Amino acid sequence: MKILKIQTLRGPNYWSIRYHKLIVVRLDLEDLADRPSDSITGFYEGLVTTLPSLDDHFCSPGHQGGFLKRVRNGTMMGHIVEHVALELQTLVGLELGFGRTRETSSPGTYQVVFEYKDERAGRYAARAAVRLCRSIVDTGHYPEADLKQDLEDLAEILGEAPLGPSTESIVLEAESRRIPWSVVPVRSMIQFGYGIYQRRIQATQTDSTGILGVELACDKEGTKNILGNFGIPVPRGTVITYFDELENAIAEVGGYPIVIKPLDGNHGRGITLDIRNWLEAEEAYDAAQEAAKNRGVIIEHYYTGRDHRVLVVGGKVVAVAERVPAHVVGNGQSTIEELIEETNRDPRRGDGHTNVLTKIHADRTTWQLLERKGYTLQTVLHEGEICHLRATANLSTGGIAIDRTDEIHPENLWLAQRIVKIIGLDIAGIDIVTDDISRPLRENNGVVVEVNAAPGFRMHVSPSVGQARNVAAPVIDLLYPPGSPSRIPIISITGTNGKTTTTRLIAHLFKQTGQVTGYTTTDGTYIGDHLVEAGDNTGPQSANLILNDPTVEVAVLETARGGILRSGLAFDRSDVGVVLNVAADHLGLGDIDTVEQMAHLKSVVAEAVNPNGYAVLNAEDDRVVAMAERTPAQVAYFSLDPQNPIVKAHTEKGGLAAVYEDGFITLIKGTWIARVQEAARCPITFGGRAPFMIANALAATVAAFAQGVEVEAIRQGLLTFTSSSQQTPGRMNLFNLGSYHALVDYAHNAASYEALGQFVRNWPGQRIGVVGGPGDRRDEDFVNLGKLSVDIFDRIVVKEDDDTRGRPRGDAAHHIKEGIRAAKPEADYDTILDESTAIETTLDQAPAGSLVVILPESVSRAISLIQARNPIDETPETA
Ligand code: ATP
Ligand code: ATP
Ligand code: MG
Ligand code: MG
Structure with missing residues (x-):
């Protein structure tokens, strides 16, 4: 195995x-x-x-x-x-x-x-x-x-999961509202939404958290000063930079007990509480200095009381937690050390921030607290005796949290809501020391110790005691107020042939509405009229580029088979999923061996559509029609035949469709009919002579209409969309060479030869084909190409690719000629193996009014050979 x-x-x-x-x-x-x-x-x-x-x-x-x-x-x-x-x-x-x-x-x-x-x-x-x-x-x-x-x-x-507990809670809330999210690969940021509707967070800061508010909150002294100015009770304190200022500072705050902490600290690092003598003060000063990023150290009066965290989101208090420092409770038998081990066995306790609680580890402050009581780790506690092992209540040092949201006094609520406005934060955690949060601070000498930007959510989302609070919901409300969008429209296009053309056309129709349209194709990724990145960009990575771009208002995505197979779609659902056709091509790759399997694969695009959206399906392709059964979305059909029974049945029931009727690209919805544009006036149809291009135009028209583009905009767009050799090299590039025309197309499977043939057969003059194909195709594919060519061309020039992909020179040509003779023994054909020579010779000899169709190995070389002959006007003529 x-x-x-x-x-x-x-x-x-x-x-x-x-x-x-x-x-x-x-x-x-x-x-x-x-x-x-x-x-x-x-x-x-x-x-x-x-x-x-x-x-x-x-x-x-x-x-x-x-x-x-x-x-x-x-x-x-x-x-x-x-x-x-x-x-x-x-x-x-x-x-x-x-x-x-x-x-x-x-x-x-x-x-x-x-x-x-x-x-x-x-x-x-x-x-x-x-x-x-x-x-x-x-x-x-x-x-x-x-x-x-x-x-x-x-x-x-x-x-090692990449998300912390606070971020994870916000992401889960977004998921429950079907708001897309992704990890921004830098600075641990998370992005929500698509395109212009995207928002970002980093831990619990949002992209609208003000930098001034954050900096003020990080400056504990500044915060206290400004809050004090507004009459909010804050600890009496001062800041010193040198040890020799310590003695005066202690006197200034009213003597012992005091607190010493770094000016810019967090997570309780470098803090000593309840300092009662000079010896302890000296030691605490050193600890604070060590933890401080700059040299500033805060000396504060110590206030007795319990530690509370009040979480304010979007101007409202959304949760209150009491934080209790790490401690153990005696049972009359076990030593403190045994009790710690016992407590740490709680499966909720882990290391760091990932679990609901964190394990207790003894450290400097633990020794101090024990020493003060005359205890050691070997002391046996009485039944029910509480022994604190930490002074500060951070969960990350083994503390626990008790929910007090329903207990906070209305005046304290009002105070908290005022405080965040004064500091200027959309999300903030306020640390309050008071004996009882259900009494106004003023009544029991409570103080606001600090305000935290980016407060942790763990103590509210999973408190050790009391009600869990969904504090992520108000954060998402802040990012996306109820009713506001998080997604941009996504139009996804698949099919065996015509994807790029249809994608470009749909994008062009959306551009008529003035919206910034991002689109991906086999030729590259574009935003508006700008190329973002050249290359075959029909997979999820390119789609993500468009969906994540903050300027994009509409995404139109060519969605090829390869990407769906490799990693699935880039989005959970689109608004419009277009399936143009399913034909034999790319079989045998990625365990897709039959046309049925290929149809199943392409069906993903029709099925992953929002139920309010539309699956746009080709009514003339049975395998595509079958997808109507599987999509949760509404269905819109397109067909070149206005009498197509599927379309008829569908529109009679009020359904939406686009058909080619009396020379017009026509929209039908129930009894409503709109003649959108005369096909012959649309440049991509080559004067109405290329039926498959009309089909692509029908698909694009109904897709754009389904997504709200107005008929007038579609009419205009169809008129102005051209598929030039610069935009789409190798895709029906028609050149006017004065007395005759040349066409370069990279048709590469039976269905596209057939489609091309329909156009060529409509050409009024002589039709000459310069044909060949990649050597890795099967023998029978070449025979077939020969047979098809007889059907399409009056005269055939057989050539080969420079790279024969392992075949002996002349072998592919041999099989093509076999096909030609089998179909029509008297056919007019010639062999010029070298591609450039074949093209040059055929163009030199082209009679007036003729069309020379070139299926080249190298599109760019074929085009430059033609360009050297100074074509009159590159844009296709309109009838
Ligand atoms: P965190 O990041 O967890 O909020 P921190 O490192 O920012 O902590 P502070 O919030 O200033 O530090 O202090 C930590 C805890 O110490 C407070 O929540 C409070 O319980 C206690 N504390 C701090 N200053 C005082 C004081 N002056 N009087 C009483 N307790 C205090
Ligand atoms: P690829 O798989 O190479 O990306 P695609 O599906 O994006 O191809 P286009 O680039 O739009 O297709 O067209 C390629 C060729 O396929 C065209 O030049 C034409 O020969 C043929 N073609 C285009 N539209 C259709 C259609 N609706 N039906 C059949 N053939 C088509
Ligand atoms: Mg704090
Ligand atoms: Mg393509």
């Missing part, structure tokens, strides 16, 4: 529209290819002993134990690997269950597909599952220690 390839899908895909996060393993079973599980002695027993919880997998029988029953009765190893990979992830606490296994057209090679939550963990699970199954096949068992190690490794990978 050998893993040939592991792929990670991240969007709607061939296997599922709903499950985006899938691992696809291409697995060669090798020696196990003809050994179903029931024929492997001891396998069933070994598997059940290793992973008894597989009993919970229902699988196809649909009941408890269903999967294990299949193992006992005999199933292939690929299927077992799928379930084991799922179970390994389940055992480390992940909730998932989707999986599929299919044999490919290579016997014994399977595609094993299963869900993941974390990409790395998913890929790890794939390898571990293969290892586990192999071991049980060979030895009848999988060592317990190995399984334990696998699960530990998985847990460790998950522990």
